[in-house]
Amino acid sequence: MVQQPVSADESTWSLLPAVGDEWVSSTNRYIVATAVILFFLLSYISTPRLDPREPPLLKPALPLIGHIIGLIRHQAKYHVILYRRSRQSAVTLPMLTGKMYAVWDPTMITTGLRNKNLSTTPLLVSSTPPLTGVGKETMDIIRGSNGDCAMVDDILLKTGPAMAGAYLQQMNAAALSDIGDYLSQIDEASVPDLWMWIRRLMVLPTSRATFGHGDPFSKDPALEQLLFDFANDIPKLVLGFIPATIAAKGYYARAVLQKAFIKYYSSRQDEDSSTSGFVKVRAREFRGYGVRDDDIGRAEIMLPFAVMVNTFPALFWFFYHVMSRPNLVERIRKEVEGIASRTAEEATLDLTAVDKTCPLLVSCYRETLRLSNHQVSTRTVLKDTVLTDSKGKSYLLKEGTMVHFSICASLRNIEFWGEDVETFKPERFLRFGDKKDDVDPDRPGGPRAMRTAFIPFGGGQHLCPGRNFAFAEMIAVIATLTLGYDIEPENGTWELPTLATASIVDAITKPTTGKKLPLKIKRKREWKALRWRYRI
Ligand code: HEM
Numbered sequence: 272m273v274q275q276p277v278s279a280d281e282s283t284w285s286l287l288p289a290v291g292d293e294w295v296s297s298t299n300r301y302i303v304a305t306a307v308i309l310f311f312l313l314s315y316i317s318t319p320r321l322d323p324r325e326p327p328l329l330k331p332a333l334p335l336i337g338h339i340i341g342l343i344r345h346q347a348k349y350h351v352i353l354y355r356r357s358r359q360s361a362v363t364l365p366m367l368t369g370k371m372y373a374v375w376d377p378t379m380i381t382t383g384l385r386n387k388n389l390s391t392t393p394l395l396v397s398s399t400p401p402l403t404g405v406g407k408e409t410m411d412i413i414r415g416s417n418g419d420c421a422m423v424d425d426i427l428l429k430t431g432p433a434m435a436g437a438y439l440q441q442m443n444a445a446a447l448s449d450i451g452d453y454l455s456q457i458d459e460a461s462v463p464d465l466w467m468w469i470r471r472l473m474v475l476p477t478s479r480a481t482f483g484h485g486d487p488f489s490k491d492p493a494l495e496q497l498l499f500d501f502a503n504d505i506p507k508l509v510l511g512f513i514p515a516t517i518a519a520k521g522y523y524a525r526a527v528l529q530k531a532f533i534k535y536y537s538s539r540q541d542e543d544s545s546t547s548g549f550v551k552v553r554a555r556e557f558r559g560y561g562v563r564d565d566d567i568g569r570a571e572i573m574l575p576f577a578v579m580v581n582t583f584p585a586l587f588w589f590f591y592h593v594m595s596r597p598n599l600v601e602r603i604r605k606e607v608e609g610i611a612s613r614t615a616e617e618a619t620l621d622l623t624a625v626d627k628t629c630p631l632l633v634s635c636y637r638e639t640l641r642l643s644n645h646q647v648s649t650r651t652v653l654k655d656t657v658l659t660d661s662k663g664k665s666y667l668l669k670e671g672t673m674v675h676f677s678i679c680a681s682l683r684n685i686e687f688w689g690e691d692v693e694t695f696k697p698e699r700f701l702r703f704g705d706k707k708d709d710v711d712p713d714r715p716g717g718p719r720a721m722r723t724a725f726i727p728f729g730g731g732q733h734l735c736p737g738r739n740f741a742f743a744e745m746i747a748v749i750a751t752l753t754l755g756y757d758i759e760p761e762n763g764t765w766e767l768p769t770l771a772t773a774s775i776v777d778a779i780t781k782p783t784t785g786k787k788l789p790l791k792i793k794r795k796r797e798w799k800a801l802r803w804r805y806r807i
């Protein structure tokens with residue numbers, strides 16, 4: 272049937288319900304006309320006047336709140352959606368009557384994260400009361416007598432060195448010793464839910480390595496689930512608006528966790544020799560500035576979050592991507608056999624130079640982080656700053672504006688990674704460190720392009736201090752499982768787990784709890800009854 276072309280008029284007004292009554296119809300027309308005028312008015316009000324050097328404006332379909340709804344709905348992944356649609360390096364997003372910048376170009380993100388004019392401090396400080404509930408006395412110390420927030424910067428500067436060198440070695444040794452003990456108990460096991468199994472495997476080795484003999488998680492097993500409940504509700508808790516009502520689960524979880532941590536710091540468990548430098552050095556700084564023990568316990572509720580909330584889901588995806596490819600498991604097993612030695616009682620894996628001895632294993636680790644990471648690094652512009660993208664175009668970022676650097680957009684940029692950017696490619700990172708690849712290192716997927724865009728741990732001053740600890744834990748588990756066990760899905764086929772929403776406050780996407788991925792794990796005959804040990 273040939274359709275009549277509809278006139279513009281008809282198509283517009285046909286949106287109205289067909290009503291016989293003249294009066295209703297004209298009322299409807301009035302409402303629509305008012306709505307249209309209001310729409311343009313709102314659109315005008317919400318369109319910020321920009322300096323032409325600022326990133327171009329990306330207007331939402333719905334004025335004022337379109338981008339806010341987008342961020343609430345898609346969370347961190349909203350940036351990838353917008354980036355794919357607009358293909359810009361950076362844009363200005365109008366929000367209510369203000370604006371925010373979103374940066375998606377890998378070069379601009381890397382240089383932006385290093386720029387001292389772009390700071391995490393204002394947001395960190397303003398979100399501390401709703402997030403942690405510390406009192407006014409402590410907030411005064413945090414803000415500093417002249418408002419320079421010196422303690423915040425001081426503590427962050429000392430955190431990196433507190434997770435390096437001998438401190439890192441102590442933490443790795445403690446965690447890997449416990450992980451080895453745990454895995455040593457497994458001979459034949461049915462795993463009903465992979466995500467829960469990973470959490471149970473990792474929680475105590477990780478928390479003991481972090482908090483030492485006084486570790487609150489060892490005393491109360493309920494804290495593990497409460498930590499994830501708290502983490503899930505952080506986006507609501509930071510609003511600071513009737514938290515006990517809108518984020519009841521997280522609010523309760525936080526109260527229980529904080530009670531345990533207040534006890535931990537009040538009894539000075541952080542000063543024990545078994546406690547990691549990470550915890551110890553930070554607590555010492557807090558006390559040096561005069562923060563009371565109970566508020567250290569409240570504020571440091573973010574430590575178990577940082578130590579566990581990204582590593583565990585990352586390990587889940589690492590496990591899934593490797594184990595669901597039997598061929599890959601065989602190839603990695605060959606690599607790990609090369610670093611394994613044994614006595615009558617023990618099997619020891621030498622992880623000291625694992626990037627050289629097990630390149631495929633490490634390539635899969637990196638590829639996992641690339642695909643499971645949704646990190647948004649938020650900064651406030653302290654002084655007008657110019658950033659330049661990979662094509663040499665410069666953008667002005669104006670003082671007082673918030674910036675979202677989407678690390679996820681960098682990790683999924685086709686111009687840096689190539690057309691197969693969404694595919695898990697085990698070999699992708701084999702040439703990552705190849706400094707001699709001078710054919711065209713900047714081609715999509717070339718080693719230099721990858722080194723620019725691969726920033727799963729951020730960069731600059733706030734580069735994740737826990738990255739080497741996370742690496743040690745994840746590599747130890749997957750090396751041991753590929754070498755010593757046969758792992759099969761309960762039903763014979765590997766079902767792809769689904770991703771849960773990607774919260775703007777953490778870096779790694781958790782699996783949904785819907786698909787449980789039941790598995791059978793069985794120790795290989797050659798490695799039966801040996802204790803797992805690691806050289807690091
Ligand atoms: C796979 C695991 C992990 C990933 C993907 C990850 C990712 C990140 C990223 C992207 C940042 C930078 C945030 C920003 O730029 O605003 C960060 C910061 C941080 N991470 Fe991690 N992280 C992981 C594990 C850990 C672990 C195990 C610890 C502690 C033991 C840790 C402690 C921290 C801390 C304290 C910061 C804040 C640093 C600062 O602001 O100066 N992370 N992490």
Ligand SMILES: *[C@@H]1O[C@H](CO)[C@@H](O)[C@H](O)[C@H]1NC(C)=O
Nearest residue numbers: 386387388653654655656657
């Ligand atoms: C920081 O801001 C000042 C003032 O706008 C500017 O002159 C300077 O170049 C900026 N620094 C960097 C590293 O961009």
Ligand SMILES: *[C@@H]1O[C@H](CO)[C@@H](O)[C@H](O)[C@H]1NC(C)=O
Nearest residue numbers: 761762763764766787788789
């Ligand atoms: C796998 O097993 C679970 C229960 O263990 C079941 O619910 C699911 O439907 C099975 N899937 C397939 C593909 O057989």
